[in-house]
Amino acid sequence: MTTMARQRPAEPARATKLRIRRDDTVEVLRGKDRGKRGKVHKAMPREGKVLVSGVNIAKKHVRARPGLRQAGIIQQEMPLHASKVALVCPKCSQATRVGYRVVGEAAGRKKERYCKTCNEAV
Ligand SMILES: [Zn+2]
Structure with missing residues (x-):
């Protein structure tokens, strides 16, 4: 293991603008959460991804941070690609x-x- 910081994934030369914004409600079209709806917590135009509440939850094993949290397994939403969601029209x-x-x-x-x-x- 090295102590190097984790590198950002390579970004496309020309980032395409997301048509999804924060606080939009979206429906998931693909994957294990297909059909679920949720609110966009965060739009990540650089990565072309969105973070949707309650969607694409992964279990993460985390170390203790003294005074902050205990070690254990937490559930956390992971970003998913914006092309896998569709805007739900208000x-x-x-x-x-x-x-x-x-x-x-x-x-x-x-x-x-x-x-x-x-x-x-x-
Ligand atoms: Zn409409």
């Missing part, structure tokens, strides 16, 4: 794809996300 409550469109004129112009199912802005 308007129609369906798992949907996300689109972007530009709204407003000139100075007030901005991009908004919308639900591809019901066409409402989210």
Whole structure:
């Protein structure tokens, strides 16, 4: 074992922007938690991953940290790839794809996300 810090996984040269944000509700499409819904704790655009509450739970063996915690096995959510989840639309409550469109004129112009199912802005 070396004492070197664990390296970050290699990042893609061009990080793609996530269409999922923190506090979105998402539905899991693949894997052992398929069908589960949860709230996004953290979006990780660099890794293309999201951390969803109650989803992709792994047991971790942890050492004691005196004064902080005991040694033992804890359950912790692990990040999963953003392509394995779909946004749950707050308007129609369906798992949907996300689109972007530009709204407003000139100075007030901005991009908004919308639900591809019901066409409402989210
Ligand atoms: Zn919708």
